[in-house]
Amino acid sequence: MSGIDECLLEAMRLPGARGAAVVDWTSGLALGTVGDSPTGDHEATAAETAEFARLAAEHKTFAPAEGADWAGGEPPVEDLVVSNRDSYHVLRFVRTTFDSSVFLHLWMGRSDGNLALARIRLGEMAERLVVG
Amino acid sequence: MTAVETREPPGRKAADRSAHTGLSPMLGRLAAERASGVLTRDRGVLYLVDGQVVHAESPATPGLDVLLTAGGTLGSEGWWEAVSQAGAERRVGRFLVDSGRLSAGALELCHLGALYDAAYFTLGPNSGPTRFRYGVAHWIGPVRPVSVAAVERETLRRRALLDRIWPESATDTEPVERTGRRADPSLPPRRRTVLDHVDGERTAAAISLALGRPGFHTLVDLRRLAAAGMVTATVRPAAATPPDARPPADGPPARPVPPPADRPVPRAASDPDIGLLVRLKEALEAL
Numbered sequence: 001m002s003g004i005d006e007c008l009l010e011a012m013r014l015p016g017a018r019g020a021a022v023v024d025w026t027s028g029l030a031l032g033t034v035g036d037s038p039t040g041d042h043e044a045t046a047a048e049t050a051e052f053a054r055l056a057a058e059h060k061t062f063a064p065a066e067g068a069d070w071a072g073g074e075p076p077v078e079d080l081v082v083s084n085r086d087s088y089h090v091l092r093f094v095r096t097t098f099d100s101s102v103f104l105h106l107w108m109g110r111s112d113g114n115l116a117l118a119r120i121r122l123g124e125m126a127e128r129l130v131v132g
Numbered sequence: 133m134t135a136v137e138t139r140e141p142p143g144r145k146a147a148d149r150s151a152h153t154g155l156s157p158m159l160g161r162l163a164a165e166r167a168s169g170v171l172t173r174d175r176g177v178l179y180l181v182d183g184q185v186v187h188a189e190s191p192a193t194p195g196l197d198v199l200l201t202a203g204g205t206l207g208s209e210g211w212w213e214a215v216s217q218a219g220a221e222r223r224v225g226r227f228l229v230d231s232g233r234l235s236a237g238a239l240e241l242c243h244l245g246a247l248y249d250a251a252y253f254t255l256g257p258n259s260g261p262t263r264f265r266y267g268v269a270h271w272i273g274p275v276r277p278v279s280v281a282a283v284e285r286e287t288l289r290r291r292a293l294l295d296r297i298w299p300e301s302a303t304d305t306e307p308v309e310r311t312g313r314r315a316d317p318s319l320p321p322r323r324r325t326v327l328d329h330v331d332g333e334r335t336a337a338a339i340s341l342a343l344g345r346p347g348f349h350t351l352v353d354l355r356r357l358a359a360a361g362m363v364t365a366t367v368r369p370a371a372a373t374p375p376d377a378r379p380p381a382d383g384p385p386a387r388p389v390p391p392p393a394d395r396p397v398p399r400a401a402s403d404p405d406i407g408l409l410v411r412l413k414e415a416l417e418a419l
Contacts, residue, residue: 003235003236003237003238003239003240003241004240004241004244004276006236006237007237022241024245026346026348026349027248027290027293027348027349027352028289028293029245029286031240031241031244031245043286043289047289047293057320058320058322058323059318059320067321069321070321073203094241096203096205096241096242097203097204097205098200098202098205098238098242098344099199099202099203099343099345099346099349100241100242100245100346101322101349102241128235128237129238129241130235130237130238131235131238
């Protein structure tokens with residue numbers, strides 16, 4: 001079992017998980033996907049979530065006070081949360097030591113999902129994905 | 133247990149067969165016959181195993197070695213040790229992970245990104261004739277194979293993405309220079325880094341190499357900088373010359389000359405306003 005697949009399967013074990021993906025937000029490329037996607041097409045969903053992630057990562061408004069300088073490959077934003085009437089989306093930026101623009105996307109049902117737990121676990125997964 | 137999709141989701145197959153017509157008919161045939169070997173075009177190479185793409189390289193985008201060593205993920209001695217230890221067995225990727233130099237996830241993220249980038253350039257519109265040599269394998273070894281259909285879909289999607297940002301493609305391939313317009317203070321840091329490397333001589337490929345950054349990312353940033361009026365290509369595609377700027381011809385007014393076939397023409401504009409602005413800009417600069 002490989003790194004990306006392991007990470008995605010772990011995300012799917014979170015309560016309420018419907019689907020997950022690893023996405024490059026500069027290009028909109030889906031590097032790996034699992035489960036369902038809200039549009040029925042993982043690649044289309046990846047392109048849309050990538051655009052959303054890019055805006056958050058590039059706009060000063062969302063950067064910490066000390067600035068958005070990507071020191072040591074650290075993305076200025078940690079995660080993004082979107083809620084609607086029936087589901088949650090959590091996008092977690094992945095810090096890498098090589099130049100990249102990658103995030104994890106988890107989609108989960110609102111009635112059985114646990115947003116606080118998902119945020120913590122996705123943070124840990126993002127770290128383990130690149131550190132091993 | 134949830135199955136991870138590494139193959140095509142059902143329902144995609146019909147669309148995929150027709151998608152093969154766009155980029156390289158040979159590639160579609162090789163996928164269908166589950167071929168193994170290397171496909172070579174002017175702007176890069178694709179390695180196939182059992183009809184799936186396992187590796188790709190192009191001079192337009194840095195290789196895995198540059199991407200991994202530029203940011204200090206790997207020391208260059210670590211890279212070369214892996215190549216010398218495991219290159220003959222064609223298991224360099226596996227060796228990097230098994231020896232603890234790199235996590236499987238980091239290798240996959242970096243390698244997949246490099247693969248799709250190199251494939252984008254290799255399958256570009258004027259990449260020349262296609263050749264295939266059966267039985268050739270790359271020394272990086274298995275990492276995370278992807279289907280030919282996925283690579284072709286992604287390549288077409290990327291072309292459309294670039295055209296939506298800015299329809300003029302000259303900044304993809306030609307040396308780029310700053311226009312003199314002051315950089316917007318709200319310019320995102322990653323894009324500013326690209327702008328800082330624009331010196332009138334470097335091309336997108338040279339900037340990517342200098343930054344150790346995936347080649348397609350640089351194309352995206354240069355198109356956004358061009359759209360903002362901060363960067364322009366030093367060489368204009370011949371087709372960009374407005375007909376009115378040509379010397380007057382004898383006889384009836386010259387019809388617009390079709391662009392030379394070896395040049396990508398800025399596609400007429402999904403957004404007519406941008407297309408109009410580009411033509412206006414060209415005409416003003418030609419005065």
